[in-house]
Amino acid sequence: MAGKPKLYYFDGRGKMESIRWLLAAAGVEFEEEFLETREQYEKLLQGGSLLFQQVPMVEIDGMKMVQTRAILSYIAAKYNLYGKDLMERALIDMYVGGTDDLMGFILIFPFLSAEDKEKQHAVIVQKATSRYFPAYEKVLKDHGQDFLVGNSFSWADVHLLEAILMVEEKKSDVLLGFPQLQAFKARISSIPTIKKFLEPGSQRKPVPDDKYVETVRRVLHMYHDMKAN
Amino acid sequence: MSGKPKLHYFNGRGRMESIRWLLAAAGVEFEECFLETKDDLTKLQKDGSLLFQQVPMVEIDGMKMVQSRAISNYIAAKYNLYGKDLKERALIDMYVEAVIDLNELLMTHTFQPADKKEQHFATIVDKATNRYFPVYEKVLKDHGQDFLVGNRLSRADVQLLETLLMAEECKPDILVKFPLLQSFKARISNIPTIKKFLQPGSQRKPPLQEKDVPKLMKIFH
Numbered sequence: 001m002a003g004k005p006k007l008y009y010f011d012g013r014g015k016m017e018s019i020r021w022l023l024a025a026a027g028v029e030f031e032e033e034f035l036e037t038r039e040q041y042e043k044l045l046q047g048g049s050l051l052f053q054q055v056p057m058v059e060i061d062g063m064k065m066v067q068t069r070a071i072l073s074y075i076a077a078k079y080n081l082y083g084k085d086l087m088e089r090a091l092i093d094m095y096v097g098g099t100d101d102l103m104g105f106i107l108i109f110p111f112l113s114a115e116d117k118e119k120q121h122a123v124i125v126q127k128a129t130s131r132y133f134p135a136y137e138k139v140l141k142d143h144g145q146d147f148l149v150g151n152s153f154s155w156a157d158v159h160l161l162e163a164i165l166m167v168e169e170k171k172s173d174v175l176l177g178f179p180q181l182q183a184f185k186a187r188i189s190s191i192p193t194i195k196k197f198l199e200p201g202s203q204r205k206p207v208p209d210d211k212y213v214e215t216v217r218r219v220l221h222m223y224h225d226m227k228a229n
Numbered sequence: 230m231s232g233k234p235k236l237h238y239f240n241g242r243g244r245m246e247s248i249r250w251l252l253a254a255a256g257v258e259f260e261e262c263f264l265e266t267k268d269d270l271t272k273l274q275k276d277g278s279l280l281f282q283q284v285p286m287v288e289i290d291g292m293k294m295v296q297s298r299a300i301s302n303y304i305a306a307k308y309n310l311y312g313k314d315l316k317e318r319a320l321i322d323m324y325v326e327a328v329i330d331l332n333e334l335l336m337t338h339t340f341q342p343a344d345k346k347e348q349h350f351a352t353i354v355d356k357a358t359n360r361y362f363p364v365y366e367k368v369l370k371d372h373g374q375d376f377l378v379g380n381r382l383s384r385a386d387v388q389l390l391e392t393l394l395m396a397e398e399c400k401p402d403i404l405v406k407f408p409l410l411q412s413f414k415a416r417i418s419n420i421p422t423i424k425k426f427l428q429p430g431s432q433r434k435p436p437l438q439e440k441d442v443p444k445l446m447k448i449f450h
Contacts, residue, residue: 052327053360063319069298070322077315090294090303097296098281135280 005030005060012212016056024197025158026079076155088150095156099163110208111226140180161188234259235288244297245285253426254387255308305384324385369409390417
């Protein structure tokens with residue numbers, strides 16, 4: 001059935017947010033079913049919808065896709081956001097790997113103990129400013145183009161913008177010292193599909209709050225604190 | 230320069246092993262440069278070879294590739310181990326990502342503190358036998374074919390075999406309830422390039438021993 005993709009996840013960012021970003025950037029409308037109760041999750045499990053018993057799950061093109069990376073790669077390729085050849089795809093995969101690692105530090109943040117949160121905040125800022133942002137700053141500086149790869153808009157650009165905004169939520173002046181990234185952020189944010197996604201009322205999800213954490217814990221029966229990396 | 234791919238990592242499995250498996254399965258000869266000390270890593274970081282200051286790094290086709298997924302994706306696509314179209318790639322990606330998750334669990338076992346090891350072992354066995362193996366057993370049962378996707382060898386088969394063998398190292402009878410995975414294992418192990426890789430003297434690395442952990446910590450911390 002060619003209908004809109006349908007996303008199954010909590011009403012919050014988590015691992016699904018990058019998928020929302022990519023669909024939005026590609027101008028693809030999508031539906032969402034939010035997991036609120038354990039019963040909903042068990043129903044999905046029993047129905048055989050979750051190949052490895054996990055969400056995210058996205059119904060798309062007749063498939064019930066799971067595994068965030070698999071879903072993202074599929075969307076990127078389908079909507080021509082994955083470069084024009086193997087070499088460009090290699091670069092995109094490398095850059096996306098970096099932003100994925102960076103966002104990984106932020107992903108677990110809401111689930112850390114109060115004490116670990118403080119440490120993790122410092123880790124996020126340190127990794128962003130000494131490992132990841134310098135790499136992308138240099139890429140942009142070296143080729144002087146508007147986009148990270150192949151002089152055309154790709155998944156790598158969407159993912160980097162998402163990561164930049166997430167880190168800025170932790171430290172608003174974190175892009176000081178990264179003029180290329182500042183210009184990149186402004187430029188990519190004004191791409192019409194992305195601009196629309198950044199406006200209130202879009203399907204972009206807010207910073208995770210206590211309610212979100214409670215929902216995830218309740219639905220997944222995940223009551224332990226996570227460990228910081 | 231197109232010479233053999235050159236792998237930069239420590240002399241052990243870690244995140245480079247899946248890449249070794251893929252290259253070997255594809256019949257591609259490769260060289261290795263082993264990090265022995267922290268200085269070796271620092272040198273690579275200082276000369277700009279490591280995009281995010283990390284290994285694995287593989288010199289291939291004029292690129293200094295980092296990020297193990299990116300490297301594996303490139304090798305799989307280059308050597309036709311990534312399916313014939315988007316849909317096959319989607320399946321392969323789903324299967325491979327789950328295998329990576331299980332590998333993470335297996336890989337981190339040696340690093341667990343003594344008081345957590347037993348619990349961790351139980352988690353590995355539980356996830357392997359209740360979450361992951363049943364899925365692949367069912368995939369093989371449902372289509373009755375020799376390979377996971379598209380009736381031909383792909384990276385999904387190579388990476389699943391790698392993981393099955395690692396799981397057996399953890400618990401030798403872990404496949405007892407999975408007859409199709411057992412025959413899959415035998416079948417894929419017999420593919421000439423893979424059979425060669427499984428023989429002594431190949432570039433396949435042994436499991437990490439506890440005694441090697443301190444040396445590793447010195448390089449990376």
